[in-house]
Amino acid sequence: MTIVEELGSLKSSVLADIASAQDTQALEAIRVAVLGKSGTLTAYLRNMGSVPKEQKAEVGRAVNEAREAVEAALEVAKADLSARELAAAIASDAVDVTLPGRAQQIGTRHLINGMIDEISQVFLGLGYSVIEGPEVETDYYNFEALNAPPDHPSRSMQDTFYVKDLSGESSAVKGESDVLLRTQTSGAQVHAMEDRTLPIYVIAPGKVYRRDVADPSHLPQFHQIEGLVVDKGITFGDLKGTLDFACKAIFGPERRTRFRAHYFPFTEPSAEVDVSCAVCNGEGCRMCKGTGWLELLGCGMVDPNVLQMSGIDAEVYSGFAFGLGVERAACLKYNVPDLRMLLEGDMRFLRQF
Amino acid sequence: MKLSLIWAADYVDVPADTQAFCDRLDLTGTGVEGVEKLGSALEGVVVGHVLTCAEHPDSDHMHVVTVDVGEEEPLQIVCGAPNIAADIKVPVATVGAVLPSADGGFKIKKSKLRGVVSCGMCCSRRELGQGNDHDGIWVLPEDAPTGMAFSEYLGQGDIVLDLEITPNRPDCLSVVGLAREIGAMYQTPVAFPLQADAAKLDGFTAGEPVADSVQLTITDPDRCQRYTARIIEGVQVGPSPDWLAERVMAAGARSINNVVDVTNYIMFLYGQPLHAFDYDTLKGEDGTVKVIVRPAEDGEEFTTLDGVDRILTSDMTVIATPKSAVALAGVMGGLCSEVEDHTTTILLETATFSRAHTSRTSRNLGLISEASMRYERGVDDVPIADISAAAAALMAEVCGGTVRPGIVDLYPIKSEPVSLIFRPQRFNAMMGADIPVDFVVDILERLGCQVKPSAEEGVLDVVAPTFRPDLEREIDLYEEVVRLWGMDRIAPTLPASPERVGMRERSEVVRSIVNDTLRASGMNETMTYSFVEPADVAAMRMDGLDLGMPVELLNPLNADQSVMRQTILPGLLRSVSYNQHHDTKNIQLYEIGTVFSTASGRKKPKERTRVAGVLAGAMREDGWNQHQAPFDFFDGKGIVENLVRELALPKVRFKELSAEEAPQLQPGRAAQMLSGGTPIGWVGEIHPLVAAAFDAEAPIVAFDLDMVALEKASRPARDYVDVPTFPSVEVDQAFVVAEDVTHEKMEQVMTSAGGKLLEEVALFDVYRDDERVGAGKKSMAYRLIYRAPDRTLTTEEVDKAHAKLVKKVQSATGAEVRG
The missing domain is CATH 3.30.70.380 (Ferrodoxin-fold anticodon-binding domain)
Structure with missing residues (x-):
């Protein structure tokens, strides 16, 4: 057999091996056996020197041809096999994507504070600062500076928790003292007017207390967000526009507001604000007791007495204030059936929000 | 305040569409809390015509009657009343009707009385809840239409509104005041009855002048601006005529007798409380009456009309004879001078008393009456003589008798109308509206003000009526006009200030970071009560620590909630217990809230904001690919370390706390956290005995940090450190x-x-x-x-x-x- 014939048969046997290789590993073994340092085809290349001169050209061509053919075949086979191997690997890696993921537990925000965050965000956007005030107040900040002197009938509208006054002073009314758990966040208004420079745009979220026995619709402690604006040229229309904007931002753009004239000692004119019922869209249903409206907050133009008591000239400045019950707002938004759930710490409830 | 629409219609046009009327009341500041169709409680009661009346065969006092109730067949009823007779009209409760009774309702059934079938009941006034008269069947006028629903007959379809009158509107605690309000709401005329009612007195006057028999003294005019008395002689105390009983009942009072009903009727009509004394109980030895309005003595004992013995203080005012107190001024009369069936002579008090004293008296005694409610809001002293005349005339008309000429009238302090200005331009600027001056003038006049142009161009001079003590300043008039113009007509705008910026305080920012970090650490925020049991501190084994004095409530709802919390932990431990008892074993709760403490001599307590958390069980249930280790000390510490990182706290160390330093924690698993040497709080495992005291299952990991200390120690930003370029x-x-x-x-x-x-x-x-x-x-x-x-x-x-x-x-x- 001539060298050229040998090369021909080597080539065809290698090509056959390549064609039958099962995986890239087998393919690599073939490559090493044929083209590696001591490969069969390499040996021919290395032995070219001993090939008779007249055959060199022919043998050389045959070797090169064989090598090119093998390399080409290897390449094709490799591409094919690696694609198949990848496909197989991917196929075997598949998981049931409906199995639960591997996550850290994320904690939850209390519904009420979540609501306060949401409302604060709206007012921050409107250019209001967020302030805080104490939960135990003196009578002055809770009532008197808000235009409700000691015997004002409006005081009986709010049943107040009184705190033992250890300073030795006593109150005119039995069982009361000058120190109390604030019944409204409105005291923050007075602090803001005393402590801040004009103009004032603030909201004061916080806990307030009233002597109501806890039941599905009452809690002795709940939250309000007080708002106060004092600036030149503030109008009742500004009050309406601000609260209308806030209600839509919080409850949805399709909600409407309604202002009902009312009375609060520290604002005048005063109003209560209703928001249209989301359940019936104002048509009247059980949720809104057939009225189509849900009571949300109290508001009004800051009474000039309140401004004057804090040393602000009521002829130059005007302002508005509002107080919103957060639990009420949360109930309107989430339909919580029993307010007491807010204070139980039941994980099954808290984890919903 | 209950308003009968039929009654109001005597003085003003009341819209026929009650729903729309109520909406308008709501929007203009008079809240409608209820709408009651009168008599609806008397369903199944009809007007019956007694056809026959025979004696019961087996009883000496009962009768068997047949009654036409408008049905095809008359009903057979057994009746025990002495005044039953044939051919009279009576109210009949048919089978199925439920009559009002003390214990909630009495249902009429078909029954047999001594062997005779009875299909209903003929009723007395009292049985129908329409008065005290129980002497016999309520005999109705002959023209009562047989078969008519009794509620319809009684109320003639009257509707009673339950109105929320705000404390600034004493004038609206009367039918006349509400009529005026309705007149302003609809800009429609109102007919005021007082002058005509007072003028009727002339027809009933007889005898010696009242001044001959009554001497008045007011020791402190600040407590009593005006006191008047009249005497009505020869009255016959008895049931009120139907029209009077109906009116006072529509207004929400019981019908008691004709004398008391007249005083209540006049009070509901004009808003002026009146009191009728039995004159003879006041008389001194010389046969005249000396009435003294004086402060009560501290410790003075007095029995009010409701039969309750009360101990008075000198802040309260009494109406007294030289012998003893006979009424608690402005609040309630006394039992000793009550008008009774045998009373023949009435001393009629019409007066005003100090708002502040009445309010305090009422609150201190826990006694709120129709009178005190009006006096503490302010009763107009000006029309008192006329109202007293109208009341005396009506009493003589209804109860018989005559009125002694004249009035005894001590009037030390007279209210003067308040003069105000109204600047329409400023008003419109403040409202952000364009409300015409004509409207302003019309509304103010309808509300009882006198309005005329001021000397100053474009300004109105307004004199507010004395019955509106709330109209003291210009702004008070603005409110009146804008609410009646309609707040809904004012266009919404936003403030135009160029100067405002929204900022959050550093404390708010820190609080946000703490909240975010704790949430990212898997904690769930909760809230617990601020008031707790006094024993909680001991249950926490923290009674030996220096927590300051607890803040006590003077009027707690119950003993379990009588002090303000000194630590948040008890509330959280109760929640742990609650969850464990509701089959939730994995608990991660935290709360940011205020704790309170005080010291002797302090007025206001100290408030500190703390953040506390509890962990029990594990973070979650084991998953298909995740194992959850049960919580221990290091889970709590890890959460605190997360806070350290997020707040960039400098120089933090954790120091072991001894059993004495932290008795609430399990010794050996308790650490104090310090930043820069300042204690910030603690983390540890709750002592098993504490857990047991709160009925919670240990182990419970907890932490409690001071928010102010965290805020002070926190740095707004962490320092930048070069990212390494050379290998380690x-x-x-x-x-x-x-x-x-x-x-x-x-x-x-x-x-x-x-x-x-x-x-x-x-x-x-x-x-x-x-x-x-x-x-x-x-x-x-x-x-x-x-x-x-x-x-x-x-x-x-x-x-x-x-x-x-x-x-x-x-x-x-x-x-x-x-x-």
Whole structure:
């Protein structure tokens, strides 16, 4: 057999091996056996020197041809096999994507504070600062500076928790003292007017207390967000526009507001604000007791007495204030059936929000 | 305030569409709390015509009657009343009707009375809840339409509104005042009845002047601005005529007798409380009456009309004879001078009393009456003589008798109408509206003000009526006009200020970071009660700690909630218990809230904001690919460490707390957290005895940190450190040390010995084994990272530094190197 014939048969046997290789590993073994340092085809290349001169050209061509053919075949086979191997690997890696993921537990925000965050965000956007005030107040900040002197009938509208006054002073009314758990966040208004420079745009979220026995619709402690604006040229229309904007931002753009004239000692004119019922869209249903409206907050133009008591000239400045019950707002938004759930710490409830 | 629409219609046009009327009332400031169709409680009661009346065959006092109730067949009813007779009209409760009764309702059934079938009941007034008369059947006028629903007959379809009158509107606590309000709401005329009612008195006057028999003294005019008395003689006390009883009942009172009903009727009509005394009980030995309005004596005993014995204070005012008090001024009359059936002469009091004293008296005695409610809001002293005349005339008309001429009238302080200005331009600027001056004038006049143009151009002079004590300032008039113009007609705008910026205080920002970090750490925010049991501190075993005095409530809802909390933990532990008892074992709760303490001599207590958390069980249930370790001390500490990182707290260390320092925690699993030497709070495992005291299952990991301390220690930003460009060398090194050598100690020694080249020390294993490590010892394995910022370290450099470190650790801690 001539060298050229040998090369021909080597080539065809290698090509056959390549064609039958099962995986890239087998393919690599073939490559090493044929083209590696001591490969069969390499040996021919290395032995070219001993090939008779007249055959060199022919043998050389045959070797090169064989090598090119093998390399080409290897390449094709490799591409094919690696694609198949990848496909197989991917196929075997598949998981049931409906199995639960591997996550850290994320904690939850209390519904009420979540609501306060949401409302604060709206007012921050409107250019209001967020302030805080104490939960135990003196009578002055809770009532008197808000235009409700000691015997004002409006005081009986709010049943107040009184705190033992250890300073030795006593109150005119039995069982009361000058120190109390604030019944409204409105005291923050007075602090803001005393402590801040004009103009004032603030909201004061916080806990307030009233002597109501806890039941599905009452809690002795709940939250309000007080708002106060004092600036030149503030109008009742500004009050309406601000609260209308806030209600839509919080409850949805399709909600409407309604202002009902009312009375609060520290604002005048005063109003209560209703928001249209989301359940019936104002048509009247059980949720809104057939009225189509849900009571949300109290508001009004800051009474000039309140401004004057804090040393602000009521002829130059005007302002508005509002107080919103957060639990009420949360109930309107989430339909919580029993307010007491807010204070139980039941994980099954808290984890919903 | 209950308003009968039929009654109101005597003076003003009331819209026929009650729903629309109520909406308008609501929007203009008179809240409608209820709408009652009168008599709807009397369903099944009809007007019956007694056809026959025969004696009961088996009873000496009962009768068997047949009654036409408008049905095809008359009903047979057995009746025990003495005044039953044939051919009279009576109210009949048919089978199925439920009559009002003290215990909630009495249902009429078909029954047999001594063998005779009875299909209903003929009723007395009292049985129908329409008065006290129980002497016999309520005999109706002959023209009562047989078969008509009794409610319809009685109320003639009257509707009673339950109105919320705000404290600034004493004038609206009367039918006439509400008529005026309705007139202003609809800009429609109102007919005021007072002058005509008062003029009727002339027809009933007789006898000696009243001044001959009554002497008045007011010792403190500040408590009583005006006191008047009239005498009505020869009255016959008895049931009121139907029209009068109906009116007072529609207004929400019981019909008591004709005298009392007249005083109530006049009060509901004009808003002026009146009191009728039995004149004879007031008379002194000389046959005249001396009435003294004086402060009560401290400790003075007095029995009010409701039969309750009360102890008075000098802040309260009484109406007295020289002998004794006979009424509690402005609040309630006395039992001793009550009008009774045999009373023949009435002394009629019409007066005003101080708002403040009445309010305090009422609150101190826990006694709110129709009178006190009106006096504490303010009763107009000006029309008192006319109202007294109208009342006396009506009493004589209804009860018989005559009125002694004249009035005894002490009037030390007269209210003067208040003069105000109204600047329409400023008003419109403040409302953001364009409300015409004509409207302003019309509304103010309808509300009882006198309005005329002021000397100053474009300004109105307004005189407010004395019955509107709330109209003291210009702004008070603005409110009146805008509410009646309609707040809904004012266009919404936003404030135009260029100067406002929305800012959050640093405390708010820190609170947000704490909230976000705790949530990211898997904690769930909760809220608990601010008031707790006084014994909670002891249950926490913290009674020996210096927490200050607890803040006590003077009027707690119950003993379990009588002090303000001094720590948040008891509330959280109760929630742990609640969850564990509701089959939730994995609990991660936290609360940010206020705690309170005080000290003797302090007026206001101290308030501190704290953040506290509890962990029990594990973070979650084991998953298909995740195992959850049960919580221990280090889960709590890890959460605190997250806060340390997020708030960039400097120089933080955790110091072991002893059993004395933290009795609420399990000793050995309790640490104080400090930043820059300042204590911030603690983390640890709750003492098993504390857990048991709150009925919660241990172990419970907890932490409690002071928010103000956190805020003060926190830094707004962490420092930037260059990202390394040269490679590091890691060396793992285990030491065997005695149990009492802390990680903190090891870390300190290594950090100081490692010098500049030591970049990081990380503990990766703690191992105990009596045989391999030795009893009382532990192996602590650290990963040490060496790096220079400016070059690649050579092996020799690292070896040298590490050898030095090992040597230092050995000499400082007695550690052995573990191979």
